Amino acid sequence: MENELHGSSSTERFIPVTSVQSGEGIEVTPDLYSYTTQIVNVCFIGGRGDEFVLVDAGMPKSAQSIISEIENRFGSNARPKAILLTHAHFDHVGALLELLRHWDVPVYAHKAELPYLQGEKDYERPDQTVEGGMVVKMSPLFPTESINISSRVSPLHDDGSIPELPEWEWIHTPGHTEGHVSFFRKRDRALIVGDAFITTKQENLFDVITQKLEISGPPRYLTTDWKAAKKSVEHLASLHPEVAITGHGKPVEGKWLAEHLAVLARDFDRIAIPDYGKYVDE
Ligand SMILES: [Zn+2]
Ligand SMILES: [Zn+2]
Numbered sequence: 001m002e003n004e005l006h007g008s009s010s011t012e013r014f015i016p017v018t019s020v021q022s023g024e025g026i027e028v029t030p031d032l033y034s035y036t037t038q039i040v041n042v043c044f045i046g047g048r049g050d051e052f053v054l055v056d057a058g059m060p061k062s063a064q065s066i067i068s069e070i071e072n073r074f075g076s077n078a079r080p081k082a083i084l085l086t087h088a089h090f091d092h093v094g095a096l097l098e099l100l101r102h103w104d105v106p107v108y109a110h111k112a113e114l115p116y117l118q119g120e121k122d123y124e125r126p127d128q129t130v131e132g133g134m135v136v137k138m139s140p141l142f143p144t145e146s147i148n149i150s151s152r153v154s155p156l157h158d159d160g161s162i163p164e165l166p167e168w169e170w171i172h173t174p175g176h177t178e179g180h181v182s183f184f185r186k187r188d189r190a191l192i193v194g195d196a197f198i199t200t201k202q203e204n205l206f207d208v209i210t211q212k213l214e215i216s217g218p219p220r221y222l223t224t225d226w227k228a229a230k231k232s233v234e235h236l237a238s239l240h241p242e243v244a245i246t247g248h249g250k251p252v253e254g255k256w257l258a259e260h261l262a263v264l265a266r267d268f269d270r271i272a273i274p275d276y277g278k279y280v281d282e
Contacts, residue, residue, distance in 0.1 A: 004148075004149075004150065004151040005097050005100055005101060005148070005149055005151070005152070006097075006119060006147065006148035006149075007097045007147045007148075008143075008145055008147075010143040010145055011060065011090060011094075011097075011143050011145050011147050012060050012061070012094075012097065012098075013060055013061075013143065014060060014061045015038070015059060015060060015090075015091075015094075015141060015142065016141075017038060017039055017135070017138065017141075017205075017208070018038040018039060018209070019036065019038065019039050019208055019209050019210070019211050020209065020210060020211055021036040021211045021250070022036055022037065022038045022039070023036065023037075023065060024036050025069055025073075026250070026251055028190075028243055028245055028251045028253070029188065029190065029243065030047050030048075031045060031046055031047040031050070032044075032045060032190060032192075032243070032245065033073060034245045034251050035066065035069050037058035037059045037062035037065060037066065037094075037095070038058075038059045038062065039059070039091065039202075039208055039248060040056070040058055040059055040091040040092065040094075040247055040248055041056070041245060041246065041247055041248065041249075041251075042054060042055060042056045042057060042058045042066060043055040043056065043192050043245050044069075044070065044073065044074075044080075045165060045168070045183075045192075046074070048073055048074070049073075049074060049075060050074070051081055052070075052074055052078075052080055052081065053080050053081050053082050053083070053084060053162075053164050053165055054066075054070070054080040054082075054083045054084070054099075055083075055084045055085075055086065055183065055192050056083075056084075056085060056086055056092040056093075056194070056247065057083060057085070057092060057093050057094060057095045057096035057099055058091070058092070058094050058095045059090075059091055059094040059095065060090065060094035060095065060143075061094070061095070062094060062095045063095035063098035063099050063102065066095055066099065067099070067102060079102075079103040079105055080103070080105055081105070081164045082105055082106045082107070082108060082164045083096070083099070083100075083105060083106070083107045083108070084107075084108050084109075084156075084162065084165075084170075084183065085107065085108065085109040085113065085117075086180060086181055086182065086183075086192070086193075086194025086195065086247060087109070087110075087113055087176065087177040087179060087180040087181070087194060087195065088109060088113050088116040088117050088123075088146070088147075088177070088179075089123065089177065089195070089222060090142055090143045090144065091142070091247075092194070092195075092247065093117070093147060096147065096149065097147060097149065100149060100152055105152075106152060106153075106154060107149060107152045107153040107154070108153070108154055108155070108156050108162070109153060109155070109156065109179065109181075110155065110156055110170075110172065110179035110180070110181045111155035111156070111179065112174070112177075112178040112179030113177065113178070113179030113180075114153065114155060114179070115146065116146040116147075117146065117147060117148070117149050117150075117153045118146070118148055118149070118150045118153065119146050119147065119148030119150070120146065121146055122144050122145050122146050123144040123146075123177070123222070124144065124222075124224055125140070125144055126139035126140060126142050126144070126221040126222055127139075127220070127221050127222075127277050127278040127279060128140055128221065129276070129277055129278055130203075130220045130221055130274050130276070130277030130278065130279075130280070131203075131220065131274035131275045131276050131277060132203025132204070132220050132221065132274065133201075133203045133204035133205060133206075133207075134203075134204065134205035134206075135202060135203050135204065135205050135208060135221070136203050136220065136221050138205070139221040139222075142221075142222075156170050156181065162183075165183075167185050167186075167187055168183050168184065168185045169183070169184055169185075169186075170182070170183055170184075171183070171184055171235065171236070171239075172232075173193075173194070173196040173232035173235065173236060174225065174228045174229075174232060175196070175218065175223060175224075175225045175226065175227070175228035175229025175230070175231070175232045176194075176195045176196060176218035176219070176222065176223045176224075176229055176232075177222075177224070178224075178225070180194055180195065180196060180232070181194065182194055182196055182232075182236060184239055184241070188242060188243070189239065189240060189241050189242035189243070190241070190242065190243050190244075190245075191236065191239065191241035191243065191244045191245070192244075192245050193236065193244050193245065193246045193247065194246075194247045195218045195219055195222075195246075195247040195248065196218060196229070196232045196233060196236060197215065197216065197217060197218065197233050197236065197246065197261070197264055197272075198216050198217075198218065198219065198246045198247055198248040198249045199213055199214065199215060199216065199244075199246050199248070199249030199250055199251075199252050200212055200213065200214060200216065200248055200249035200250070201214050201216050202216065202219040202220070202248050202249075203219070203220050203221065208248075211249060211250055213249065213250055213252070214249075215260035215261065215263065215264045215271070216249070216264075216271070216272065217229060217233065217264065217268065217271060217272020217273065218272070219248065220274050220277065223279065224279050225279065226272075226273050226279060226280065226281075229268075229272070230268045230269070230272070230273070233261075233264055233265050233268055233272070234265045234268075236261070236265075237261045237262055237264070237265035240258065241257060241261070242254065242257070243257070244257050244261075
């Protein structure tokens with residue numbers, strides 16, 4: 001089984017960019033915990049010491065730090081019931097192969113994301129010409145090759161349910177990638193966003209390093225369908241989330257979230273869509 005898990009030297013290579021938040025965790029609610037690896041967040045769903053699910057798998061080379069944080073919170077040798085993926089970009093599956101060598105657990109992703117997880121298709125290269133800052137210039141460093149975890153990954157159920165998380169549903173939020181999903185729990189309106197929107201300006205290196213709080217559309221250098229991305233933000237805003245954990249930036253809640261998400265949905269063209277770039281309509 002082990003040798004059915006494939007990456008490449010590029011998908012498992014350390015990426016030299018980080019933030020002040022790296023290695024820090026935030027308990028957003030008693031059973032929602034956001035943990036930052038360098039510049040991206042993973043999320044643990046489950047109360048301290050309980051069974052839990054891991055959402056996303058962080059940066060390459062971050063498996064040890066994710067495992068330690070999990071063992072601190074859930075006990076030694078704790079392992080998730082499953083790993084859910086919002087999408088399969090390198091910064092969300094970076095430690096996945098190593099985690100799956102450590103734990104024999106199932107992985108779920110949207111069916112449109114599976115080719116990138118079964119070694120069948122690579123993502124488009126980052127758009128280095130898109131409007132933005134220093135991170136856009138660095139983006140050629142970012143791997144876009146697929147990994148192959150065919151033996152562990154299955155598509156999310158078509159009806160929106162998640163067997164390991166009965167209170168949660170997945171919501172298709174394409175645009176950043178075709179098979180991008182977010183996770184929502186009606187009871188407390190908790191939302192795990194992925195990169196459908198984020199709370200720091202991911203193109204700007206200084207903002208990334210300091211994790212400056214700002215509502216933002218999906219990271220520009222890897223977003224390929226802005227029309228779909230806009231619809232996805234409108235959809236998420238219509239859910240009126242009370243708390244949101246995003247793939248990049250700090251978790252947000254209450255009035256800040258309501259006001260800023262409404263503004264982002266309303267002014268998406270101005271705030272999120274770059275003025276120029278490979279995937280921007282003229
Ligand atoms: Zn992404
Ligand atoms: Zn990301």
